Amino acid sequence: MVPSYPIIRLRLTPQFEGESAIGLAVRLEIPYPNANVGQRLFRFLTRYNDVPGPLLRESDIEAVDDQGPLSVVFQAGDWGGPNTENWWHMDRATMGNLVLVYKVLAREVDIVLLQGTRLDLLREQRGLVGVGSGFLPDYLSNQVYRTVVEWSLPPNVPEMTKCVSSFGPGPGPASYVGYAKAIFDSVYMVGPIQSYPPTIPPAKQGGFGACHWLGEPPPNLRDKMARVNQALAPKMMQYFHARGETWNVFFRKGRGGHTGLGLLSSCIVEYNEDTVHMSDSLRTHLIAHEMVRTLSDMDREDNFYENRWFDEGLAEYYAAVLPYRFGVRDKDYLVCAINRSLQAYFTSPRLHMDIGTVYPAGWYANLVGCKRGCAYLMWVDGMLRRACGKLDLMQPGPLDEIVICMSHSRRRGFKFQIKNWIEQLGKHLPVGEMQKHLVGMLQGNIVDFGGLSGDDSPFRMFPCQKMILDFGFDIGRLYNGHLVGLVAKSPAYHAGLRNGDVLVNTTSLEACMNDHRAWLTVEYKRGDQKYTIKFCPRTAKTSAWEMREMALGAGLV
Structure with missing residues (x-):
C-alpha cells in the first residue's frame, strides 16, 4: 500500500513584459499548520552572502485560511552580518489550510559574490532562474510531505516558453516526497529553455541526468558538462541507492565564474566568458561534488552544530574517488583531484582554526571545513582499508558501507550524527582513538598521513x-567597496594594489587555493583610472603531504 502524506502545493505564475519574464506570482498552500498566534511558521532570507533578498513587505502578502484572511507579521531573525532573515x-x-499569495520581481546580475552562487531570482536571457531560498519562505516543519509544484502560464x-524545476518539467504538476524544506532547496527556471536531452524520459531504474539552460552557454561547457552528467548520474544514483531519480543541472550566466551549488536532486552551475577554458577534470569534479553533497550528508547535532566539515569533505573526497571507480575518469584524475584538495588544506592560512563548536564565517573559513574534512576522510578511508585489507580503491571499503548506512538512515527519517559516525568507525578501529582524532581534527590539529606511506596503505x-x-x-570585503x-x-602590494583602491573583479580565488601555480588577476579603479594586475598569492613555505601512487591492484604501481 502506497503511504499517504499531507500535500504542500506551490503554484508559480510567470510575469512577462514583452518577450521577457520579469517576475513570479507565488501561491503556497500549507496543509493544517495548526499554528498559534505569534508562533514562528516560516523563515525568510532577507540577505544572503551580502546579496539582499526581494523587497517584500508584510502588506505585500495575502494570507487566508479556512476561517478567512490573516495578516503576516515579520520578526527579525537571529542571523547577522552578510546573512539576515x-x-x-x-x-x-490558523484554522485548516493556510494559503500565502504574493509577487516577487527578478533582478539582473548586479553583484559579484566573493564565494558561492547567488540564490535570488535572476533575469537571464529573457527568462528567470533562481533558488527557492531566494524568494520562497522556509516552512518550519519536520514532518514528511508530498510537495507538488505546478506552473500556471498566462495567456500572453x-x-x-518552458518551465522546469528540481522536481521535474512543467507546467503540469511534479511532486516529491520529503521534508517541507524541499521547495526551499530547489531550482526554478522559466523562459525559452533548452534542455539536453530535449525530452526527459520517465524515471529510469538506474537514474538519469539532464541539463537545462537559457540562451547559449559556451558549447565547450554545455555539451561536455551534459555528457559528464549523463555518465555520472546513473552510477551515482545506483551507488547511493537512489534509483529512479533524475539529476538536473541548471546553467546560469553570471559574473562570478564557474561555481556550483548543490540542491534537491540538482545543482546550479554558473559560467562566464572564461568558462570555455574549464578543463574536463574540473567539470567532472564540480558535478560529482554537488551530486555527493546532496545525496549524502550528516545531520546537525542536538546543539544545532552543522557538520559541514563532513558534508563538504565527503563531497570533495568522493568527487575524486567515485568518478575513477566508476570508470568515468582515469587514475591521473584521481591523483590530481586529491592533491588539489590536500594542497588547499595544508597551505590554508586558517590551517589551525577551531571548527569544533561554531562553524566559522568568512571566505577562508568557509573552505576550511571542506578541505580539512576531505583530508580527514581520506585518512579515515586509508586506516579502515588497511585494517580490513581492502586496499584497492576501485572496490568499496568500510567507509563506503558507513556512507551508505548514513544515507539509508536519513532517507528513513533517522538521524545520523557524530556519535553514530564514531559508533560505525568503532566496528573496525579503536573507538577511543577515533574519537581523539576527530576532536583533534575539529580543533585544528594537522591530519598526519605519516602512517599511510607504506605498502599496507x-x-x-x-x-x-x-x-x-x-x-x-x-x-572578506573584496566586492563591497574599497580595498x-x-x-x-x-x-598584492608589490603588484601595485593600495588601500582605498576600488576592487571591480577578480579571477577565481578558489583556483588559487587549489593550485600553487595559479595567479590572481585583479581589476580595480583608482580615481578615474582602471587597472588590471596579476600576481601569485603565495608567501612562505610550509610542510605538506601529497599522493603519488596507489596500492598494487588499485591502478598504479
Whole structure:
C-alpha cells in the first residue's frame, strides 16, 4: 500500500513584459499548520552572502485560511552580518489550510559574490532562474510531505516558453516526497529553455541526468558538462541507492565564474566568458561534488552544530574517488583531484582554526571545513582499508558501507550524527582513538598521513613543501567597496594594489587555493583610472603531504 502524506502545493505564475519574464506570482498552500498566534511558521532570507533578498513587505502578502484572511507579521531573525532573515508568524491562530499569495520581481546580475552562487531570482536571457531560498519562505516543519509544484502560464506567454524545476518539467504538476524544506532547496527556471536531452524520459531504474539552460552557454561547457552528467548520474544514483531519480543541472550566466551549488536532486552551475577554458577534470569534479553533497550528508547535532566539515569533505573526497571507480575518469584524475584538495588544506592560512563548536564565517573559513574534512576522510578511508585489507580503491571499503548506512538512515527519517559516525568507525578501529582524532581534527590539529606511506596503505603519501596562500588584503570585503587591510610587502602590494583602491573583479580565488601555480588577476579603479594586475598569492613555505601512487591492484604501481 502506497503511504499517504499531507500535500504542500506551490503554484508559480510567470510575469512577462514583452518577450521577457520579469517576475513570479507565488501561491503556497500549507496543509493544517495548526499554528498559534505569534508562533514562528516560516523563515525568510532577507540577505544572503551580502546579496539582499526581494523587497517584500508584510502588506505585500495575502494570507487566508479556512476561517478567512490573516495578516503576516515579520520578526527579525537571529542571523547577522552578510546573512539576515525574518521569521514569519500570523496575527491569529490558523484554522485548516493556510494559503500565502504574493509577487516577487527578478533582478539582473548586479553583484559579484566573493564565494558561492547567488540564490535570488535572476533575469537571464529573457527568462528567470533562481533558488527557492531566494524568494520562497522556509516552512518550519519536520514532518514528511508530498510537495507538488505546478506552473500556471498566462495567456500572453511568449512562444517557446518552458518551465522546469528540481522536481521535474512543467507546467503540469511534479511532486516529491520529503521534508517541507524541499521547495526551499530547489531550482526554478522559466523562459525559452533548452534542455539536453530535449525530452526527459520517465524515471529510469538506474537514474538519469539532464541539463537545462537559457540562451547559449559556451558549447565547450554545455555539451561536455551534459555528457559528464549523463555518465555520472546513473552510477551515482545506483551507488547511493537512489534509483529512479533524475539529476538536473541548471546553467546560469553570471559574473562570478564557474561555481556550483548543490540542491534537491540538482545543482546550479554558473559560467562566464572564461568558462570555455574549464578543463574536463574540473567539470567532472564540480558535478560529482554537488551530486555527493546532496545525496549524502550528516545531520546537525542536538546543539544545532552543522557538520559541514563532513558534508563538504565527503563531497570533495568522493568527487575524486567515485568518478575513477566508476570508470568515468582515469587514475591521473584521481591523483590530481586529491592533491588539489590536500594542497588547499595544508597551505590554508586558517590551517589551525577551531571548527569544533561554531562553524566559522568568512571566505577562508568557509573552505576550511571542506578541505580539512576531505583530508580527514581520506585518512579515515586509508586506516579502515588497511585494517580490513581492502586496499584497492576501485572496490568499496568500510567507509563506503558507513556512507551508505548514513544515507539509508536519513532517507528513513533517522538521524545520523557524530556519535553514530564514531559508533560505525568503532566496528573496525579503536573507538577511543577515533574519537581523539576527530576532536583533534575539529580543533585544528594537522591530519598526519605519516602512517599511510607504506605498502599496507591504499595510497602512498609523500612529504613535500608548499607555499602558504596569502592574498595580501582583506578578501572578506573584496566586492563591497574599497580595498582595506593591505599587507605591506605582500605579493598584492608589490603588484601595485593600495588601500582605498576600488576592487571591480577578480579571477577565481578558489583556483588559487587549489593550485600553487595559479595567479590572481585583479581589476580595480583608482580615481578615474582602471587597472588590471596579476600576481601569485603565495608567501612562505610550509610542510605538506601529497599522493603519488596507489596500492598494487588499485591502478598504479
